[in-house]
Amino acid sequence: MIKNDLFLRALKGETVERPPVWMMRQAGRFLPEFMKIRKKYDFFTRCRTPELASEITVQPIRRFGMDAAILFSDILVIPQAMNIEVEMKPDFGPYLPNPVRDQKGVDTVVVPDVDVELDYVMQAIKATKEELNNEVPLIGFAGSPWTVFCYAVQGQGSKTFDKAKEFCFTNPVAAHQLLQKFTDTTIAYLKAKVKAGVDVVQIFDSWGGMLSPVDYQEFSWKYINQIIEALKDDAPVIVFGKGCWFALQEMAKSNASALGVDWTITAQNARYLSGGNITLQGNFDPSRLLSPPSEIKKMVHQMIDDFGKDKYIVNLGHGILPNIPLDNAKAFIDAVKEYNI
Amino acid sequence: MIKNDLFLRALKGETVERPPVWMMRQAGRFLPEFMKIRKKYDFFTRCRTPELASEITVQPIRRFGMDAAILFSDILVIPQAMNIEVEMKPDFGPYLPNPVRDQKGVDTVVVPDVDVELDYVMQAIKATKEELNNEVPLIGFAGSPWTVFCYAVQGQGSKTFDKAKEFCFTNPVAAHQLLQKFTDTTIAYLKAKVKAGVDVVQIFDSWGGMLSPVDYQEFSWKYINQIIEALKDDAPVIVFGKGCWFALQEMAKSNASALGVDWTITAQNARYLSGGNITLQGNFDPSRLLSPPSEIKKMVHQMIDDFGKDKYIVNLGHGILPNIPLDNAKAFIDAVKEYNI
Numbered sequence: 001m002i003k004n005d006l007f008l009r010a011l012k013g014e015t016v017e018r019p020p021v022w023m024m025r026q027a028g029r030f031l032p033e034f035m036k037i038r039k040k041y042d043f044f045t046r047c048r049t050p051e052l053a054s055e056i057t058v059q060p061i062r063r064f065g066m067d068a069a070i071l072f073s074d075i076l077v078i079p080q081a082m083n084i085e086v087e088m089k090p091d092f093g094p095y096l097p098n099p100v101r102d103q104k105g106v107d108t109v110v111v112p113d114v115d116v117e118l119d120y121v122m123q124a125i126k127a128t129k130e131e132l133n134n135e136v137p138l139i140g141f142a143g144s145p146w147t148v149f150c151y152a153v154q155g156q157g158s159k160t161f162d163k164a165k166e167f168c169f170t171n172p173v174a175a176h177q178l179l180q181k182f183t184d185t186t187i188a189y190l191k192a193k194v195k196a197g198v199d200v201v202q203i204f205d206s207w208g209g210m211l212s213p214v215d216y217q218e219f220s221w222k223y224i225n226q227i228i229e230a231l232k233d234d235a236p237v238i239v240f241g242k243g244c245w246f247a248l249q250e251m252a253k254s255n256a257s258a259l260g261v262d263w264t265i266t267a268q269n270a271r272y273l274s275g276g277n278i279t280l281q282g283n284f285d286p287s288r289l290l291s292p293p294s295e296i297k298k299m300v301h302q303m304i305d306d307f308g309k310d311k312y313i314v315n316l317g318h319g320i321l322p323n324i325p326l327d328n329a330k331a332f333i334d335a336v337k338e339y340n341i
Numbered sequence: 342m343i344k345n346d347l348f349l350r351a352l353k354g355e356t357v358e359r360p361p362v363w364m365m366r367q368a369g370r371f372l373p374e375f376m377k378i379r380k381k382y383d384f385f386t387r388c389r390t391p392e393l394a395s396e397i398t399v400q401p402i403r404r405f406g407m408d409a410a411i412l413f414s415d416i417l418v419i420p421q422a423m424n425i426e427v428e429m430k431p432d433f434g435p436y437l438p439n440p441v442r443d444q445k446g447v448d449t450v451v452v453p454d455v456d457v458e459l460d461y462v463m464q465a466i467k468a469t470k471e472e473l474n475n476e477v478p479l480i481g482f483a484g485s486p487w488t489v490f491c492y493a494v495q496g497q498g499s500k501t502f503d504k505a506k507e508f509c510f511t512n513p514v515a516a517h518q519l520l521q522k523f524t525d526t527t528i529a530y531l532k533a534k535v536k537a538g539v540d541v542v543q544i545f546d547s548w549g550g551m552l553s554p555v556d557y558q559e560f561s562w563k564y565i566n567q568i569i570e571a572l573k574d575d576a577p578v579i580v581f582g583k584g585c586w587f588a589l590q591e592m593a594k595s596n597a598s599a600l601g602v603d604w605t606i607t608a609q610n611a612r613y614l615s616g617g618n619i620t621l622q623g624n625f626d627p628s629r630l631l632s633p634p635s636e637i638k639k640m641v642h643q644m645i646d647d648f649g650k651d652k653y654i655v656n657l658g659h660g661i662l663p664n665i666p667l668d669n670a671k672a673f674i675d676a677v678k679e680y681n682i
Contacts, residue, residue, distance in 0.1 A: 165628035287506035
């Protein structure tokens with residue numbers, strides 16, 4: 001069905017001629033064609049208008065020809081649909097004016113009917129699938145329950161998410177209730193996304209690395225694994241845990257199809273810790289895209305040599321930065337396509 | 342000479358009745374007696390007035406009886422002495438109005454005579470040694486060249502220090518010149534500190550974990566190792582690299598007396614990666630001090646069991662948070678003193 005199925009084959013662990021490539025946050029930020037749309041429409045209008053979300057999603061594919069598209073959206077559409085107010089402040093990022101900090105707050109959070117509350121996402125998926133015309137697979141994503149919890153409790157971005165952790169450590173009963181509500185909603189949401197047409201789902205645990213290995217199991221992994229178990233027969237699941245190297249061994253035992261890793265781990269260590277059998281995705285330092293294009297190409301080839309071309313998806317170790325020159329992003333994608341020729 | 346030499350013995354790897362304990366950032370922040378001084382004097386006045394710096398240094402020892410004191414100061418006194426303007430903005434943190442961003446900027450940075458430019462630190466050490474009256478050892482510290490570089494180039498704190506990394510990746514020649522200047526100054530500074538009376542030195546590589554393993558060797562570890570080699574005959578050197586688990590193997594081969602680790606690594610992994618022979622220091626999650634005191638005590642005992650009581654210094658995995666209740670900090674220290682009784 002999908003003409004370029006390199007990404008799907010890598011997720012199955014099949015032998016490929018070269019690894020597939022895409023970039024986290026490829027839809028948006030650094031693209032001039034995106035910046036034009038951004039000037040006209042605010043953040044949530046872009047997310048909620050299927051024509052805009054689908055246009056933004058396919059822009060990088062048109063320009064660079066990655067092997068997968070990822071739907072333009074945000075992890076915070078979930079709490080927003082759950083009766084938690086979410087604003088996106090320019091030059092500041094997410095801002096939640098009424099963060100959840102106690103049992104009373106947890107009680108006001110609702111598990112919604114995602115087909116109603118998040119219908120605009122499903123419409124965006126349908127529009128995108130039409131645009132993509134089966135050229136490449138489409139990825140749908142969600143934040144991990146812990147990462148969504150971090151924003152819902154902290155109320156904004158943070159270097160330590162100390163208020164989110166404080167809530168867990170001083171009121172674990174209420175914290176677990178909230179995490180379970182996020183988990184239940186995320187499962188329903190991702191199932192609806194698959195039904196609407198996404199081929200693969202990725203869970204972003206951006207703040208899992210804030211937790212100790214023991215606390216990670218209790219407050220993050222337990223819930224991610226519920227999602228994997230619920231989704232495993234619907235679509236391949238990729239789990240990306242930033243700073244979560246310490247949990248790779250446990251993660252590799254799950255039914256996830258692939259694990260994303262950030263740039264602070266060597267390919268050798270990532271393979272060792274994940275047991276060598278599961279597909280890995282990553283892990284180019286996003287700041288290294290500021291190196292000259294010729295150097296980027298060399299480093300990408302080295303990275304593929306280090307991970308091995310099979311059971312591997314080339315990606316960055318976190319989202320692309322807004323200040324990356326187009327030629328440098330192109331060098332990254334081209335280097336993968338030129339591999340093994 | 343020093344009455345309580347538990348800390349010095351642990352640094353030598355000797356068998357001890359219980360591990361020593363201190364807390365990163367124990368001088369300041371969460372102590373009411375510090376907050377009184379803070380109301381009256383601004384940040385650099387506190388650093389530059391020997392009576393204030395020494396009073397702040399001994400306050401936590403008086404209240405909790407840790408096994409080591411650490412001189413109240415800041416890692417940014419070094420760039421400040423090198424012709425780089427540094428301000429400390431309330432509710433913002435360090436702010437450097439003229440960050441170093443090119444070769445011209447690097448050329449204006451001077452390697453100073455530390456005995457002149459940083460004499461106030463040496464006076465603070467002498468005053469503190471008198472106050473301490475040989476009860477416990479005194480630690481002097483410096484930032485790693487990379488971490489100081491991060492602030493000097495970025496101009497302020499950052500989640501990614503992308504401008505500092507951009508400078509390294511686009512102008513490595515100038516970046517290495519600046520790193521070498523910080524290294525030369527740090528060596529002279531730490532030697533002067535030992536001469537003035539500190540018993541141990543600690544290097545804080547707070548932002549080493551922003552780099553990939555390969556880049557870490559080139560832009561951070563190389564310079565830290567120069568400092569270790571220069572200081573090894575003067576005093577025991579502790580290196581704390583936040584997020585630098587991936588470099589532990591390399592670090593353990595150096596002449597450092599101990600390695601600090603953050604809370605994202607298990608004791609078992611830390612021992613494994615560091616080879617099992619070097620003294621380790623850490624690694625209680627600072628946010629976990631928000632748990633009830635009885636739980637803190639249990640977790641501390643578990644942590645000592647996991648690291649083993651020898652070749653081990655109990656500490657946090659990063660600095661103590663400002664909002665930690667006194668009873669909780671006390672529970673942390675007491676738990677160590679009650680171990681093995």
